[in-house]
Amino acid sequence: QSVLTQPPSVSGAPGQRVTISCTGSSSNIGTGYDVHWYQLLPGTAPKLLIYANTNRPSGVPDRFSGSKSGTSASLAITGLQPEDEADYFCQSYDNNLRGFVFGTGTKVTVL
Amino acid sequence: QITLKESGPTLVKPTQTLTLTCTFSGFSLSTSGVGVAWIRQPPGKALEWLAIIYWDDDKAYSPSLKSRVSITKDTSKNQVVLTMTDMDPVDTATYYCAHRQDTSVLDYWGQGTLVTVSS
Numbered sequence: 001q002s003v004l005t006q007p008p009s010v011s012g013a014p015g016q017r018v019t020i021s022c023t024g025s026s027s028n029i030g031t032g033y034d035v036h037w038y039q040l041l042p043g044t045a046p047k048l049l050i051y052a053n054t055n056r057p058s059g060v061p062d063r064f065s066g067s068k069s070g071t072s073a074s075l076a077i078t079g080l081q082p083e084d085e086a087d088y089f090c091q092s093y094d095n096n097l098r099g100f101v102f103g104t105g106t107k108v109t110v111l
Numbered sequence: 112q113i114t115l116k117e118s119g120p121t122l123v124k125p126t127q128t129l130t131l132t133c134t135f136s137g138f139s140l141s142t143s144g145v146g147v148a149w150i151r152q153p154p155g156k157a158l159e160w161l162a163i164i165y166w167d168d169d170k171a172y173s174p175s176l177k178s179r180v181s182i183t184k185d186t187s188k189n190q191v192v193l194t195m196t197d198m199d200p201v202d203t204a205t206y207y208c209a210h211r212q213d214t215s216v217l218d219y220w221g222q223g224t225l226v227t228v229s230s
Contacts, residue, residue, distance in 0.1 A: 002157045036216045044222065051216040089158050093215040099171055100160035100215060
């Protein structure tokens with residue numbers, strides 16, 4: 001049902017770099033709408049990690065970075081930390097649906 | 112400091128109507144560009160956008176739920192209310208409300224409230 005597609009899981013050892021892809025279409029990411037990324041930890045409010053494709057809100061470590069190209073976007077975590085183990089979702093806006101759309105979600109595991 | 116908190120029943124029976132309230136502070140829903148959205152996450156599944164209401168009382172709904180969902184605001188109480196009719200066990204989820212300012216980003220979220228639909 002999700003409009004944006006993400007890999008179900010990625011994993012890496014502490015200190016490694018992992019990337020999460022977010023694939024959309026010409027009615028959302030491809031038409032120029034921004035992509036945002038959220039981190040979900042159990043029992044806590046979802047946290048905005050990246051907004052407008054590449055921007056980090058104040059307080060988000062610089063090991064998190066975002067990019068966008070064509071109909072896809074990516075979130076990279078460099079220098080993976082144990083506290084980065086969480087679920088991550090991308091989000092954009094869709095012309096056809098006239099509403100917000102989320103990715104399928106990716107679970108990051110720190111080995 | 113912007114905060115949002117969801118409240119409502121934790122258990123509803125199938126076919127009943129769910130009413131959830133989002134009480135917020137740190138912003139006004141009468142300020143231009145501001146919106147409050149509702150999003151849900153079934154256990155183990157993805158986030159799903161449900162509805163949004165804007166400062167000018169404009170509203171938008173998920174096409175798949177439009178016939179069952181309604182969103183209203185009480186600016187004086189700093190509250191947004193989501194109503195969902197004809198609840199089904201598949202509607203079991205954690206329901207979140209979130210703040211929006213000008214763009215499509217949802218920058219502040221509540222902690223969510225788990226709603227279970229069961230007889």
